[in-house]
Amino acid sequence: MARGVLGSMKCLSRRARFRQLGNSVPLVMPSLLACDFGNLEREVERLEAAGAEALHLDVMDGHFVPNLTFGMPIAAALRRLTDLPIDAHLMVTNPVELVEPFVDAGVDSITIHVEPVDDPAPILTKIRKLGVASGISLNPPTPVDVIQPYLDLSDMVLVMSVMPGFGGQVFEPVALAKLRSLREQARQADREDILLQVDGGVNDETIGNCTAAGADILVVGSAFFSHKDYGRRLEKLSQLALQSLA
Numbered sequence: 001m002a003r004g005v006l007g008s009m010k011c012l013s014r015r016a017r018f019r020q021l022g023n024s025v026p027l028v029m030p031s032l033l034a035c036d037f038g039n040l041e042r043e044v045e046r047l048e049a050a051g052a053e054a055l056h057l058d059v060m061d062g063h064f065v066p067n068l069t070f071g072m073p074i075a076a077a078l079r080r081l082t083d084l085p086i087d088a089h090l091m092v093t094n095p096v097e098l099v100e101p102f103v104d105a106g107v108d109s110i111t112i113h114v115e116p117v118d119d120p121a122p123i124l125t126k127i128r129k130l131g132v133a134s135g136i137s138l139n140p141p142t143p144v145d146v147i148q149p150y151l152d153l154s155d156m157v158l159v160m161s162v163m164p165g166f167g168g169q170v171f172e173p174v175a176l177a178k179l180r181s182l183r184e185q186a187r188q189a190d191r192e193d194i195l196l197q198v199d200g201g202v203n204d205e206t207i208g209n210c211t212a213a214g215a216d217i218l219v220v221g222s223a224f225f226s227h228k229d230y231g232r233r234l235e236k237l238s239q240l241a242l243q244s245l246a
């Protein structure tokens with residue numbers, strides 16, 4: 001990237017920079033959950049060289065989901081390794097207490113789940129107030145109406161297409177109906193700027209259906225990292241994502 005472009009991007013708030021990903025949709029976003037943790041620096045270098053535009057970081061607390069992953073020190077270590085936007089997906093019971101520490105660690109967006117919290121509104125407000133993009137997520141059994149009141153406070157909606165907690169699960173088609181409904185709601189509410197993200201079981205077979213249903217950002221874990229050539233993988237998945245829009 002030209003120095004001038006990077007320089008001007010650094011002047012943007014992290015929220016504005018994340019929202020600019022909307023100019024690159026459909027966007028394939030690798031989920032670091034499936035990368036080689038034994039060599040995070042090399043993985044980040046390979047992802048940058050492949051042309052990844054942002055990185056998805058799955059934060060799990062062993063309570064909201066039955067698995068444990070990354071905390072703030074890993075987010076901060078990633079921040080030192082790359083200028084790419086870091087998209088933190090908080091699968092935790094009590095996100096409010098983690099918002100500020102993750103912002104301090106340097107992430108660019110924070111997505112919370114609607115299921116474990118009484119009222120997502122103040123948390124989404126806090127996320128934006130701290131200068132990063134806000135996201136609201138819903139699990140496959142959660143009806144789309146539940147997040148409707150929070151769309152105005154959200155820069156992104158993350159539609160889960162598996163129950164969160166683990167990579168490598170099978171895509172649940174209920175996500176497609178939700179994406180279509182959200183795309184229509186966004187159009188009616190004049191919120192075409194809202195980013196629709198889908199996460200879980202996205203692979204060569206399912207990615208096209210996701211973009212056709214209205215997804216802007218396709219999070220891909222195992223179907224990305226199970227291949228050696230990240231550049232070719234990104235290209236192939238991006239092509240498949242785009243094809244179904246033609």
Ligand code: DX5
Binds near residue numbers: 031163164167201
């Ligand atoms: C699952 C995570 C996903 C996960 C997706 O709870 O939120 O981001 O990495 O992995 P795949 O693409 O393998 O389903």
Ligand code: ZN
Binds near residue numbers: 031056057058219
């Ligand atoms: Zn995720």
